[in-house]
Amino acid sequence: MSDENIYIFVPNLIGYVRVILALIAFYYMPTDCVMATSCYIISGLLDAVDGHAARMLNQSSRFGALLDMVTDRCATMCLLVVLCLFYPAYTFLFQLSMIIDIASHWIHVQSSLMKGIDSHKKMDLSANPILRHYYNNKKVLFLACAGNELFYSMLYLMHFTPGPMLPLGPLSFGLWTLICIICAPIAFAKTGVSLVQLYAACENVTSLDIEERKAKAEKQK
Known part of the structure; x- marks a missing residue:
């Protein structure tokens, strides 16, 4: 309505x-x-x-x-x-994470708009199996996002406390530490996907540039 x-x-x-x-x-x-x-x-x-x-x-x-x-x-x-x-010693790594996250999403959204698509998730992802599986499989998308956020959240909590201790004798460690270790590979994989997304978005934008230059060259003939 x-x-x-x-x-x-x-x-x-x-x-x-x-x-x-x-x-x-x-x-x-x-x-x-x-x-x-x-x-x-x-x-x-x-x-x-x-x-x-x-x-x-x-x-x-x-x-x-x-x-x-x-x-x-x-x-x-x-x-x-x-x-x-x-964690000041790891500031540069956190900054890299921010750069990759922001740049990949921003350029991906802009490339969607340039192609006249109203959502970055509706783009033709057939040429990229990684992004196709990532965006079209809601379970994978949820796991990646949840794992990434839990990884950073547990790092945050570990600054205050390792969490409830798991009784493993000399190998005892906190629950927050365990969750952080489990989620770390997921967070790193999500960053990898963001890099793939960044590359794919740049390819989409440059393809539009090439098409425009070809069209201009045709008109000048």
Whole structure:
């Protein structure tokens, strides 16, 4: 209907809650790891809920997709900023992670718009099996995103405490440490996918440049 108010679509209302929870997490990150982590993880989990709500209620919108992506990127970047403060020796690695994440998503979205596609997830991914499997398999996408966020969240928690100790004798270590170790390969793999996405997006943009230059050359003949 033409008089629908996109701002109050259920998925977008969930998105606003995500933003509020993320802001609370940012505020408490320097001092209260329990509050910060709880709000951060709940905000991340709601990312899956708003997508289901959008499909179930037929309330998908460009605004909602934009809100979702911006919230994801800002949340991860703010957490990485805190990790730079907590683990200064690894600042450059966290900065690289931020660069890859932002650059790959931004250029990918821009290449989608240049091709006249309203969503970066609707692009023709047939030429790239990695991106095709990543975006078209919701389980893989969820596992990658959840594993990546848990990895950084556990690094954050480990600054305060290793977590409940697992009784393994001389090999005893904290639960947060275990989760961090398990999720580390997933986080590294997601960064690899982001690099593939960055390359594919650059290829899409340069292909448009080539087409335009060919068209101009044809007109000049």
